[in-house]
Amino acid sequence: MKRFLLFLPLLFAIGVGIFLAAGLGKDPTKLESARIGKPVPQFSLQSLNDPEVLLDASLLRGEVTLLNVWAEWCPSCWDEHEYLMWLSKEKGVRLVGLNYKDQRETAFRFLARLGNPYREIIFDPQGALGFDLGVYGAPETFVIDAQGVIQYRHVGVVNRQVWEEVLLPVINKAKGNS
Numbered sequence: 001m002k003r004f005l006l007f008l009p010l011l012f013a014i015g016v017g018i019f020l021a022a023g024l025g026k027d028p029t030k031l032e033s034a035r036i037g038k039p040v041p042q043f044s045l046q047s048l049n050d051p052e053v054l055l056d057a058s059l060l061r062g063e064v065t066l067l068n069v070w071a072e073w074c075p076s077c078w079d080e081h082e083y084l085m086w087l088s089k090e091k092g093v094r095l096v097g098l099n100y101k102d103q104r105e106t107a108f109r110f111l112a113r114l115g116n117p118y119r120e121i122i123f124d125p126q127g128a129l130g131f132d133l134g135v136y137g138a139p140e141t142f143v144i145d146a147q148g149v150i151q152y153r154h155v156g157v158v159n160r161q162v163w164e165e166v167l168l169p170v171i172n173k174a175k176g177n178s
Contacts, residue, residue, distance in 0.1 A: 035150045040067075040142075041132035048099050048107055048121035055122050061148035064174045065094045066141055066167070068118070068158070069130060071102040072110040074138040080157040081114045087163065088117035093171075097121035100130045100138050143167060145174040 035041075040057045047053040060067060068084060070077040087093040097118035099107045102125060124130055133142065136155065143152040152170040154162060 035134055035142075036153065038150060039148050040144060040150060041129065043122075043129045043132065045129060046123045048097070048104065048123040051104075051123075055120065057148055059096060059120060059122070060144045061146065063094055063146050064171055065096050065144045066171075067096050067098055067144055069098045069100045069133075069135050069138045069140040069142075071100050071138045072106040073102065076157050077139045078110075078114070080139055080159065081110075081117070083157075083159050083163070084117040085115050087158075094119060098129060098133075099123050099125075100135065101125060101127045141167070143170045143174060 040060045042057050044054050044056050047055055066087075070081075084095060088095050095118050097120070099121050102123075104123065104125075107121075107123075122129065127135070133140075133150075134153075139157060141154045141158050142150050143154075145151050151174045152167070154166060156162075158167065
């Protein structure tokens with residue numbers, strides 16, 4: 001029994017090492033999503049621009065769309081915004097924003113300062129739609145096909161590399177299926 005007790009710290013250290021090693025090498029931008037291949041959840045939320053206008057899942061049907069989850073309080077959202085402007089203005093990408101757990105006034109200041117790349121912005125101050133989508137935080141971007149089905153989820157900043165290597169091929173595939 002004493003011999004076993006001598007090896008107990010070693011066994012514990014090995015166990016902890018295996019547990020930690022299992023997490024190494026995992027890409028944090030590739031979080032699993034149970035929503036892939038499923039329609040965007042039903043919702044009824046205000047437009048950021050006009051509180052009298054209620055938006056629903058039909059907004060995300062008709063053509064392939066990038067649904068970008070953002071907030072003024074999110075430093076990474078500031079980082080990716082210039083690139084989103086370029087995608088919208090220069091590439092004609094249909095972008096819909098999901099203003100996540102933000103305040104209307106601060107969101108307006110953000111857009112006034114950096115520009116508005118979005119065709120429409122869903123205002124989600126409580127994070128209800130974000131929760132239904134499985135959002136961990138901002139920024140996250142979803143590729144949604146013309147039927148309103150989620151094809152891909154990207155966690156983190158959208159930049160040229162992400163656009164060219166990840167999102168554009170998914171969009172092209174989604175357009176081919178439409």
